[in-house]
Every structure is written in structure tokens, then in C-alpha cells.
Amino acid sequence: MVRIILLCFSLAVSLCLPAQSSAVFSGKVVDTSENGMYGVNIVAYNESGRQLCYAISDAEGYFTLKPVGGIAYIRFSFLGYESQTVKYNPAVNKVVVRMKETSFQLREVSVKAERISERGDTLTYSVAGFKQIQDHSIADVIRKMPGLEVKPNGSISYQGKSINHFYIEGLDLMGSQYAQASNNISADKVESVQVLENHQAVKSLRDIEFSDKAALNIVLKDDAKSVWTGLADIGLGWAEKSDGFLYENRLMGMNFKKNFQTLLLYKNTNTGTNIADEILSLSDLLEYRGEANIISLLDLGGPAFDAERYTFNKSHLLSGNWLWRTGKDSDLRIQASGLFDSEEQLRKSSTTYLDFDGSPIITEDWNVESRRKEAKGEITYTLNKERTYLKSISKVYSDWNVSHGNILYNDRLTVLSVKPYKRMLSEDLLLSHTTPGGNVIQFNSSTGYTRLPGQLLTINGSRQLLDMDLFSSKNHVQYKKKFGALYFENMVGFDSRYQKINSTDWKLQQLYWSPSVSLKHKGHELTAKAKVSYVNQLLDNSGNGAADKLRSSDLWIEPNLNWRWEMSPTSKLILDYRLTADPYDAKKLVTEPLFTSYAQCTVG
Secondary structure, eight states: OHHHHHHHHHHHOOOBSSOSOOOOEEEEEEOTTSOBOTTOEEEEEOTTOOEEEEEEOOTTSEEEEOOOTTOOEEEEEOTTBOOEEEEOOTTOOEEEEEOOBOOOOOOOOOOOOOSEEEETTEEEEEHHHHOOTTOOBHHHHHTTSTTEEEOTTSOEEETTEEOSEEEETTBOSSTTOTHHHHHHSBGGGEEEEEEETTOOOOGGGTTTSOOOOOEEEEEEOGGGSSSEEEEEEEEEEEETTTTEEEEEEEEEEEEEOSSEEEEEEEEEEOSSOOGGGGGSOOOOSSOOOOOOOSSOOOOOOOOSSOGGGTOOEEEEEEEEEEEEEEETTEEEEEEEEEEEEEEEEEEEEEEEOTTSTTOOEEEEEEEEEEEEEEEEEEEEEEEEOSSEEEEEEEEEEEEOOEEEEEEEETTEEEEEEEEEOEEEEEEEEEEEEEOTTSOEEEEEEEEEEEEEEEEEEOTTSOEEEEEEEEEEEEEEEEEEEEETTEEEEEEEEEEEEEEEETTEEEEEEEEEEEEEEEEEETTEEEEEEEEEEEEEEEEEOGGGTOSSOEEEEEEEEEEEEEEEEEEETTEEEEEEEEOOOOOOOGGGTOOSOEESSSSOEEOO
16 A cells, blocks of 8 residues: 555656756666666756755656756665766666665764653653662662652652552552662663652542552663563672671562562671661551560660661571462562571760769670561452452561670679560451442451560569560441532441450450541641540459459540641641540559569559
8 A cells, every 4th residue: 555655656746846848857776686666766956956856766666857957967865775876968868777785874863861751640750860870779769869768768758758659560569668679679670760649559549539649660671571680799898897707798589570570589798787677668558567565675776877887787688579460450469588687786884973972983884696587478469440449468477586695784794685576467458449429438457466475684683574465456447428529437446455464464345436527628628527436444463463353434535626738739737636535555554563674674
């Protein structure tokens, strides 16, 4: 079809200036094999190089040119062939021109991409526009991008707010542990970084629930997609005033496909770099976090500058992340990691009290070694359809952390030892459905069990055994409806909590109803809500030889009034009033003495 169109064009548009001669100049253009050449440009010029008329050869190589006055020469040109120039002779009205193939050098062209481009709610940062020679990981480049910030623990924020998702080629491989990817994916493998402003990850809630947070999407170069890529770094050194031999090594494998992604990582170091942050959960979502122990590893603190400048550790990190697309709108993610970290701390201090007679002096000489051994795993299933959203997160965690050492206090030696072990199992479930009318029904459940079997050596030489069990389950059903600028919400929930600290038991059951109404208009949002609860609490200290069990049943009413005013894209005004009621905490109700450190004892 193209051949026919161009042929008609060549026969119909032999354009020239007004003719002064009726003579016709014609001929044939052939290659070195005497085959006619189609589409050759034939242009007639005068002495000054001005174009006078032209023609195009047909499918068999023939052409017809109606000359005008002033023609000096005719040029024949075709891509990939040497141009031929024929001097015009009015006495010759027919020629055969032979074209020879040739190669030619293209001129060097410098192409510069825009550093930042915008399309809708998506900002695209060109990595090439911000990367410098000293930048290795994509996190190094993100630090230079306007509006983005990478904090020391690896978390990323945009316009001062933490991002809510970190995607790689549109998939959420890393979840809340995205520092592994940002700190280890080479900047040379990344084409651009996209900022998805006001990102609502739940499809069924888009245009219903506004999100003021952004997400990041890492766009890889073509040579980093759908292939296994590996990276091996070996760093060796020597420090005379430390442990001598220094090392920092990394081994990594990655594969990013449309339906499968994986990132495998092993790291070790003794230079003071805190690689444990790379498996830290950086999300601020309402997931089960586990309970905090009342004892912890010994920490002597340090100078007010980066720990890498004065710390020498021995750390090993092994992690694996896998994601499979199980359907058009669903995926399954598995993450597992193990950490070993050993750190030695030394501190000497001398304190003189000038306000006492004799100016007593207290000297302390600390020598502490802490070892962290941690293992954790996570399985996440996500279904994200236009009207239905389901997310299930199952977690397991265990550690065998321990600190040993001693302190020389005014020449008195005290042995230090603490084992704040932790075991945890949890399940978080979110189910959301949006009706055709835009109403939303949600069910949210967060359930977890934490066991904290600890040991602590106290200043008097006794060993305190700590037996803590904690169970928590928070569940609620939520219904949201919109009438014009008004948003109505009803929530009904049931929370259950159990704490056991040695011989002290505490239980809580809370049934509640929480209605709310919001009005949104021109940057203003006014919200009024209340929480009405029936709370049953039981404290049992009988195992400590205390009095009878204590039980309380109460009705709590907790009002809340909130006004938000978005004065400009960079400033807002928030006024908030609330009245809250807090339940008991077994940690504050224990009647037996509990040591929280080798020398500090508390009674609830």
C-alpha cells in the first residue's frame, strides 16, 4: 500500500518553477546490480545552489523532470548510497545514473533529559540528572532530589511526611523494610524515581478517602529488568587503634519481573555501620508491634555525633524477599531475615561533687559487650480490586539478645548481665468493601502474642527472673457514608488484652461504639466524634500474697473535636480537643519489687 501511494506521489508531483522550456529530462536510477531504485530524490539546482525543481524515481527507477531556465546541475540522493551529481546539458535529455552503497558517520548528538517532569499527581525525577560520581545506591541519589529526605535509619519522607509505600516497577516487594532496597540497589540500574503524590494504595477507596502521603516507585533501566543481576563488594582495611583488621562486605542477588520479584542480601561489617536498620520496619501503619520489655540491653551512650565515627562492631545480616503476582489484582510476599551483632562498649568517668564537704569524687569504669541474635519472618497476602480490598500480614519474631560486662564503681567491682529475650506471633487483617453508592464497610483485626522471658543480674548479686506474657486482640467493624460535603462514620469494636508479669495477672475487655461526622469545605475540615465504651478490668495479685482480686466495670465517654485548615500547600492550622480514658497497665500494678536495670528497682 505504501508503494502505491509513493508512486502516485512521484508521478503527480514533479514540481518546478514556471517552465521556460518544453524539453523533458528523464532517465533511470539503478544500483551496482543494474536494478532500478525506488524513491531516489532528484533535485535540480542553479549556480548559487538554490533548488529549482525535483522529482522522485518510481518503483522501477524511472523518473521525469521538466527543466526550467537556469539549471546548472542535478543531484541524485538516497539514504545509504553516495550522492551523484550530473552537470545539466540541455542537449542531453535522457541519462542512466548508477548509485553506489556507502557508509556515513552520524554527527554526535547530546541528549539531555529533564531533571524533573510532572504528569498529574506523579513527579518523575531523572536519576541521570541528579546522580554524581560518588553516589552508589539509589538512596544516595534520592537524598539530592528536591522535596525528598532520607533519614539515618533509611526511612524516606516527601514534603516532611513519611512515604506510605515503596514500589519497585509498581510492585511492593519490600513492604515496610524498604531500606534494604534503597541502600543496596545500584543507582546505575535505575532510570528514574517517581513520586506518587496523595497516593491511595487501596483501589476501592480512591476518590473516597483522601491520602496526604506520597509513595515512591523505582523505575529500572531495561537491562535490570527480568534478568538475574548480582553484586559483590569486598572492603578490607586496618585500623591501628581498634581491633586492627577491618572489613565491610556485601553479596546481593536481584530479579525484577512483571509477575515475580526477589532481592537476596548478605552483609557483614565491623566498621561501626548499623546494618540492622535495613530490616527495621519503617511503616507507621497500625500493625501489631509487640510489647516492650521492662529490661533492655546495656547501653553506655556515646558522643553527640554519628555512631559510625566511634563504634567498632561485628555484624552479619542475611535476608530474603520474594513476591509473586498470584492474579491480576493479588500478590503474595514472603520476607525472612537473620541478624547477628556484637558490640563492645568502654566508658570511663569521674564526677566531683563540689557542693558537699570534702568534694567527694565518684569514678566509674564500664566494660560492656552486647550481642544481638534475631530472626524474623513475614507472610503478606494482598487482594486489591476495584471494590474489595483484603490484606493479611502474619509475623513471627524471636531473639536471643544478651549483655555482659562489669563496672568498677569507686574500686568496687560489680558484674553485669541482662538477657531481655523476646518471642512474638501476630496476625493483622484488613477487609474493606465499597458499595456501588460509594459507602464503605471495613473489618480490621490485629491480634498478637508476646512472650518476654528475661534475666537480670542485680547490684546485690542476685539474679532476677522475669516471666512476662502479653496477649492483645483489637477488632472493629466500620461503616462510612457520604452525604454531599458531610461524612458519617460508625465504628463498633471489641478489644481484649491480657498481661502476666511473674505472679501478677491483668485482663481487660472493652466493648465500644464510636460515631463521627466530618464536614469538608474549601480547605477546611471539621470533625466531631465520640467513643462510648464499656470496660471490664481484672487485676489478680494473689500470687504475690496480696489481697483479693480487684475488678472494675466502667462506662467511658471520650469526646473529640478537631478542626483542620489547609491555609496553603505548605502550611496548615490544626485545633484539637479530646478527653481520653486510659486503662490500667500491669507493669504499673505489680506489687513485688522489679529491677529494670542492675541498680534501679521499681514497685508498681
